[in-house]
Amino acid sequence: MQNAGIARRVEWLKKSLKRCVLCPRMCRADRIAGKKGFCRLAAGMVISSAIPHHGEEPPLSGSRGAGTIFFSSCNVKCIYCQNYQISHTPTGRPITVEELAGIMLELQALGCHNVEPVTPTPHLPGIMEALGIARERGLRLPFVFNCGGYERAKILRLIDGMVDIYLPDFKYGLDEAGKSFSGVPDYPRHALASLREMVRQVGDVLDMEDGVARRGILVRHLVLPGRTDNSLAALEMIRDVSPFIPLSLMSQYTPTPAVRRHPLLGRRVTRDEYEQVVNAALDLGFEELYTQEVDDRALNPDFDREEPFAWGGTGGRDDA
Numbered sequence: 036m037q038n039a040g041i042a043r044r045v046e047w048l049k050k051s052l053k054r055c056v057l058c059p060r061m062c063r064a065d066r067i068a069g070k071k072g073f074c075r076l077a078a079g080m081v082i083s084s085a086i087p088h089h090g091e092e093p094p095l096s097g098s099r100g101a102g103t104i105f106f107s108s109c110n111v112k113c114i115y116c117q118n119y120q121i122s123h124t125p126t127g128r129p130i131t132v133e134e135l136a137g138i139m140l141e142l143q144a145l146g147c148h149n150v151e152p153v154t155p156t157p158h159l160p161g162i163m164e165a166l167g168i169a170r171e172r173g174l175r176l177p178f179v180f181n182c183g184g185y186e187r188a189k190i191l192r193l194i195d196g197m198v199d200i201y202l203p204d205f206k207y208g209l210d211e212a213g214k215s216f217s218g219v220p221d222y223p224r225h226a227l228a229s230l231r232e233m234v235r236q237v238g239d240v241l242d243m244e245d246g247v248a249r250r251g252i253l254v255r256h257l258v259l260p261g262r263t264d265n266s267l268a269a270l271e272m273i274r275d276v277s278p279f280i281p282l283s284l285m286s287q288y289t290p291t292p293a294v295r296r297h298p299l300l301g302r303r304v305t306r307d308e309y310e311q312v313v314n315a316a317l318d319l320g321f322e323e324l325y326t327q328e329v330d331d332r333a334l335n336p337d338f339d340r341e342e343p344f345a346w347g348g349t350g351g352r353d354d355a
């Protein structure tokens with residue numbers, strides 16, 4: 036039986052779609068009536084794919100893969116988004132709450148180490164309802180909340196007790212970078228408040244069992260070309276919450292067609308830029324770092340393929 040308090044909070048989340056304030060964009064769109072806000076999603080959930088994913092950080096992918104469910108559309112929509120094929124449009128396969136609960140159980144049956152919805156924020160009410168149903172039917176895997184970091188701490192408080200592992204991005208430490216690249220003037224403020232709430236709920240470390248994560252937090256930061264100033268500002272904000280937070284510093288940025296001619300975003304990150312950010316993280320006292328090689332491999336997924344991550348492997352992420 037689902038805890039009554041949790042069931043009440045899920046009901047509140049479902050009703051909130053009448054005037055959607057699930058994320059800091061605060062569109063107040065009546066999604067139940069079919070109106071759409073910035074994410075262009077009505078009330079129903081839409082997914083792109085659900086797969087055992089071997090390209091996450093080692094504690095999440097383990098040996099059998101993360102149970103990743105790629106949701107369509109996003110509440111941030113960065114102009115350089117590496118998943119732009121699915122994040123910039125709401126196209127995909129519409130699914131019901133019952134179907135999603137079934138998908139979670141299928142991922143468990145496939146041997147995945149966790150269930151990991153990607154960009155859950157605009158779909159939150161349906162995902163949390165499905166999670167409750169799947170738990171009642173035997174889902175035992177950790178639930179991973181893999182989000183863009185542009186969250187409302189108040190909404191996260193409503194899912195306290197349901198999330199085992201938070202996997203947020205912390206994209207920007209500078210307001211101007213968030214405005215330029217994602218059209219949000221207040222990313223750092225919301226990302227910081229959300230991070231504090233996530234740490235309050237699950238702690239500031241990653242608890243492991245048999246080599247895979249069971250509970251805790253892992254923060255991701257994608258280093259952008261020509262913007263190490265933004266990266267360093269982001270690292271300082273994360274460190275102010277706790278230097279014990281495990282940090283994944285990603286070098287894999289690859290220009291998408293939309294930004295190939297952008298004066299900054301039209302190239303890969305250089306080794307010097309990436310090392311500057313990694314060294315800054317070490318100087319700030321971060322102890323658990325996941326890093327990547329800087330090389331020419333194109334690591335962008337292709338969601339037109341049945342297997343979007345055809346390059347396989349671990350995405351070059353290592354435990355530093």
Ligand code: SF4
Pocket residue numbers: 055056057058059060061062063064071072073074075076109110156157
């Ligand atoms: S989830 Fe979508 S509709 Fe709701 S506030 Fe965010 S962008 Fe707007």
